Amino acid sequence: MKPFRYERAGSLASACASATEPTAKFIAGGTNLLDLMKLQIETPTHLVDIGPLPLAEIEESAEGGLRIGARVTNSALAADMRVRRRYPVLSQAILAGASAQLRNKATTGGNLLQRTRCSYFYDTTKPCNKRMPGSGCAALGGLNRMNAVIGVSSDCIAAHGSDMAVAMAALDARVETVAADGVTRTIPIDALYRPPGNTPHIETVLAPGELIQSVVLPPPPPGQQLYRKVRDRASFAFALVSVAVVVTREDDRVRAARVAFGGISYKPWRSAEAEAALIGATVTRASFDAAGRAALRDARGYGYNDFKIPLARRTLRAALADATGVI
Amino acid sequence: MHNENVALTVNGRRHALDLDPRVTLLDALRENLGMTGTKKGCDQGQCGACTVIVNGQRINSCLTLAVMHAGDEITTIEGLEEDGNLHPMQAAFVRHDGLQCGYCTPGQICSAVALLAEHKAGWPSYATADVATAPVLTDGEIAERMSGNVCRCSAYSNIVSAIRDVAEGGRI
Numbered sequence: 001m002k003p004f005r006y007e008r009a010g011s012l013a014s015a016c017a018s019a020t021e022p023t024a025k026f027i028a029g030g031t032n033l034l035d036l037m038k039l040q041i042e043t044p045t046h047l048v049d050i051g052p053l054p055l056a057e058i059e060e061s062a063e064g065g066l067r068i069g070a071r072v073t074n075s076a077l078a079a080d081m082r083v084r085r086r087y088p089v090l091s092q093a094i095l096a097g098a099s100a101q102l103r104n105k106a107t108t109g110g111n112l113l114q115r116t117r118c119s120y121f122y123d124t125t126k127p128c129n130k131r132m133p134g135s136g137c138a139a140l141g142g143l144n145r146m147n148a149v150i151g152v153s154s155d156c157i158a159a160h161g162s163d164m165a166v167a168m169a170a171l172d173a174r175v176e177t178v179a180a181d182g183v184t185r186t187i188p189i190d191a192l193y194r195p196p197g198n199t200p201h202i203e204t205v206l207a208p209g210e211l212i213q214s215v216v217l218p219p220p221p222p223g224q225q226l227y228r229k230v231r232d233r234a235s236f237a238f239a240l241v242s243v244a245v246v247v248t249r250e251d252d253r254v255r256a257a258r259v260a261f262g263g264i265s266y267k268p269w270r271s272a273e274a275e276a277a278l279i280g281a282t283v284t285r286a287s288f289d290a291a292g293r294a295a296l297r298d299a300r301g302y303g304y305n306d307f308k309i310p311l312a313r314r315t316l317r318a319a320l321a322d323a324t325g326v327i
Numbered sequence: 328m329h330n331e332n333v334a335l336t337v338n339g340r341r342h343a344l345d346l347d348p349r350v351t352l353l354d355a356l357r358e359n360l361g362m363t364g365t366k367k368g369c370d371q372g373q374c375g376a377c378t379v380i381v382n383g384q385r386i387n388s389c390l391t392l393a394v395m396h397a398g399d400e401i402t403t404i405e406g407l408e409e410d411g412n413l414h415p416m417q418a419a420f421v422r423h424d425g426l427q428c429g430y431c432t433p434g435q436i437c438s439a440v441a442l443l444a445e446h447k448a449g450w451p452s453y454a455t456a457d458v459a460t461a462p463v464l465t466d467g468e469i470a471e472r473m474s475g476n477v478c479r480c481s482a483y484s485n486i487v488s489a490i491r492d493v494a495e496g497g498r499i
């Protein structure tokens with residue numbers, strides 16, 4: 001690890017002001033940042049610990065949803081009875097991620113901003129445009145089994161690793177931030193992440209020193225919620241593919257549907273195409289398959305990850321079948 | 328870069344330390360305090376050998392900085408015994424032969440102790456069919472909840488038996 005100056009945040013304003021230096025970073029749970037600092041992939045010279053800030057509450061919002069403080073741990077969020085009853089897909093997604101020990105440290109803000117697990121991003125002997133802009137992308141012609149298949153560019157095909165964010169995307173979550181000048185803004189979760197394009201090292205729309213204060217969940221959408229994750233072992237592994245669905249069935253038709261995928265793009269991938277295909281469709285495996293095909297129309301594989309395209313389609317089909325009670 | 332003063336409370340004893348802020352909680356325990364019960368396996372959050380209990384919750388001590396834990400109550404494997412008697416979970420691991428080489432064992436035991444508290448608090452897991460209900464601690468639930476602790480010797484089935492034994496409050 002490179003040396004750094006450690007600061008315990010005194011207030012929101014001072015934390016944001018300290019973190020505006022380009023080589024400063026906030027630290028929350030530290031489970032992603034410290035891992036990357038040990039490998040010198042992240043080399044901040046100044047760490048601002050947001051542990052002392054009062055952002056660890058889950059509150060009812062005026063509109064009938066929940067406001068989740070950025071420091072609420074993944075464990076606390078998944079165990080909150082309001083989340084378990086009204087947003088079960090979010091509890092399920094969080095519990096599908098990492099391990100109990102990690103979830104006890106990992107925070108809501110840190111989870112959203114965790115960096116990719118692309119193995120070449122972690123291997124500092126290999127070219128990687130995200131780690132070292134302009135050096136190339138070793139994953140393109142390499143072992144890219146874990147990488148993305150949609151929405152990415154020829155400069156970077158990294159996938160985002162968060163399970164929690166996939167459920168939040170299906171729930172239309174909004175991210176509330178504050179900057180050093182005190183200005184606050186609200187960003188729909190879908191607009192938080194920047195497509196890689198030719199600047200894959202710039203991952204979000206957040207400015208230096210801009211702090212995530214909270215994540216707001218609108219009132220729960222009607223319908224059956226479900227998270228399904230497919231991975232290399234039964235527990236404690238990142239998703240190959242995952243899907244969050246919220247679906248309402250009326251007789252033998254789908255009345256409303258929300259679909260978001262994990263493991264296939266640089267962000268949690270909400271699919272308007274799948275949703276459009278599902279509205280009014282019959283509740284059958286054939287129409288669930290058609291929705292999956294619509295979702296993945298623009299997808300392409302890079303060799304070792306070709307399997308993710310049919311896997312994502314089948315995972316969606318299975319999740320929708322489960323959620324609507326189709327056998 | 329300068330050191331930071333930090334007071335760590337480990338197993339009820341306060342230790343004043345002067346630490347490089349880069350020192351992880353794991354290295355502070357092992358190198359600065361000489362408490363080598365807590366093990367370093369991967370140093371990346373992937374194996375659970377470094378599991379300790381902080382303010383009642385299990386965490387990976389390798390992925391957190393010691394300076395972030397001033398004022399916290401830290402419990403390590405050395406702090407579980409009571410008046411010279413093994414903690415019931417330690418005794419159950421011995422009884423059920425829940426180990427071979429023993430390297431992962433301190434982390435497994437700390438993790439298992441915290442698991443029972445999480446279950447008692449009604450926390451669900453990925454193995455819980457309906458997350459809105461308080462789950463019964465089946466073997467499937469125990470295995471899922473222990474998935475952050477890897478055992479190279481694969482003592483898993485006896486680890487699950489040991490935990491079930493303590494959860495049921497008795498001996499087998």
Ligand SMILES: Cc1cc2nc3c(=O)[nH]c(=O)nc-3n(C[C@H](O)[C@H](O)[C@H](O)COP(=O)(O)OP(=O)(O)OC[C@H]3O[C@@H](n4cnc5c(N)ncnc54)[C@H](O)[C@@H]3O)c2cc1C
Nearest residue numbers: 028029030031032033097098106107109110111162163212
């Ligand atoms: C072995 C292992 C397995 C894992 N498996 C999974 C998995 O299966 N699924 C999954 O979803 N995740 C998984 N994770 C990732 C884990 O969920 C993240 O490491 C964790 O959520 C990050 O949260 P944190 O609070 O520790 O973030 P930190 O490491 O503290 O921070 C991460 C980043 O966010 C920034 N940041 C943090 N908080 C804020 C804020 N409020 N405002 C602005 N910036 C902020 C930091 O500056 C840093 O850049 C795994 C991690 C490990 C180590």
Ligand code: SF4
Nearest residue numbers: 118128129137156157
């Ligand atoms: S996919 Fe992105 S993160 Fe992975 S090697 Fe290529 S540039 Fe780096």
Ligand code: FES
Nearest residue numbers: 368369370375389
């Ligand atoms: S040493 Fe901490 S998880 Fe492996």
Ligand code: FES
Nearest residue numbers: 427429478479480
């Ligand atoms: S007993 Fe040897 S690693 Fe678990």
